[in-house]
Amino acid sequence: MSLRAKRSNPKxxxxxxxxxxxxxxxxxxxxxxHYLAFHSALGTFNLAGMYRIEALHICGMNSGF
Structure with missing residues (x-):
């Protein structure tokens, strides 16, 4: 019932x-x-490192730190 009410409210x-x-x-x-600025300065393009670093950035940003 509540899902239908929410769905019918376009706003x-x-x-x-x-x-x-x-x-x-x-x-x-x-x-x-961050990836382009940080890794182009270092000259390293390590995807695993990028995901680790950016996960910390995003978790900190979203939690208000």
Whole structure:
């Protein structure tokens, strides 16, 4: 019943979609920006290292630190 009520409210759906898209795009931008700036300065392109570093960045940012 509540799921149907939420689904029938387009305003809530639009706001939730915009929030999700904005949040996802911000994280993607930060990952690419940090990766390019940090690793191009070092000259290393290590994907495993990038994911470890960026996971810490994003977890810290999303939790308010």
């Amino acid at each position: 809530t759906l639009v706001i939730a979609s915009l929030h999700f898209v904005t949040f996802a795009m911000t994280n993607v931008y930060l990952i690419l920006h």
